Amino acid sequence: MWMKINEINENVRKDYKKYSEKIRGEYYFEPVGIHGIEHTKRVLLLSAMLADLNALSFNEKDILYYGAVYHDIGRTCNGIDHSHGLKSWRKVKELRILDEKDETFKKALEYVITNHSISDNQVKEFTGGCDHTRVKLIFELLKDSDGLDRVRLGDLDLKYLRNEHSRNLVGVAKSIYKKRERGE
Numbered sequence: 251m252w253m254k255i256n257e258i259n260e261n262v263r264k265d266y267k268k269y270s271e272k273i274r275g276e277y278y279f280e281p282v283g284i285h286g287i288e289h290t291k292r293v294l295l296l297s298a299m300l301a302d303l304n305a306l307s308f309n310e311k312d313i314l315y316y317g318a319v320y321h322d323i324g325r326t327c328n329g330i331d332h333s334h335g336l337k338s339w340r341k342v343k344e345l346r347i348l349d350e351k352d353e354t355f356k357k358a359l360e361y362v363i364t365n366h367s368i369s370d371n372q373v374k375e376f377t378g379g380c381d382h383t384r385v386k387l388i389f390e391l392l393k394d395s396d397g398l399d400r401v402r403l404g405d406l407d408l409k410y411l412r413n414e415h416s417r418n419l420v421g422v423a424k425s426i427y428k429k430r431e432r433g434e
C-alpha cells in the first residue's frame with residue numbers, strides 16, 4: 251500500500267524536527283543546490299519514516315539520522331563522485347560533532363556515510379563492534395531514503411530500492427518534494 255503524506259505519524263515528525271536542527275547551510279558547497287539543505291531535509295524525513303516502519307531502536311535511529319544529516323556535506327560538485335561519502339565522513343570528524351558519541355556509534359556512522367556513495371560490490375562487511383545485519387539495514391535505509399529523493403531529478407529507478415517498505419514511499423517522496431518546493 252502506498253503511504254500518503256498525511257499518514258506521517260507524530261513520532262516520525264518529532265524525530266525529523268529534532269535532527270533537522272543539525273542541518274546547517276555552511277556545511278554545503280551549494281546550500282540551495284540539488285544536494286543541499288532541502289535534499290538533506292527530505293532524506294531525513296524519509297529516513298525517519300523508514301526507521302519507524304522497520305522498528306529501529308533509539309540508537310539505530312540515531313545512527314541513521316546522523317547519516318541522513320551529514321551524508322552529503324563532503325560533496326564538492328553535483329556530478330557523480332564516488333568519494334563524496336568518504337569526504338563527508340572526514341568533514342564530520344573535522345567538525346568534531348561526534349565528541350560525545352561512543353566508538354561503536356562512530357564506526358557504524360563511518361560505515362553508513364562512507365559506503366553510501368560507492369558501488370555495492372565494494373561495500374565490505376561491517377566489523378565495528380555491533381551487529382553487522384543491523385548496521386547493514388541502517389545503511390540500506392539511508393541508501394533508499396537518498397534514492398527516493400531522486401524523484402526531484404525524475405530518475406528514481408525502483409529496482410535500486412532495497413528495503414521492503416521503500417517502494418510504498420514513492421508517492422510520499424513525491425509529495426514531500428512538491429510540498430517543500432512550494433515552501434510549505
Ligand SMILES: [Fe+2]
Pocket residue numbers: 285289293321322396
Ligand atoms: Fe544525498
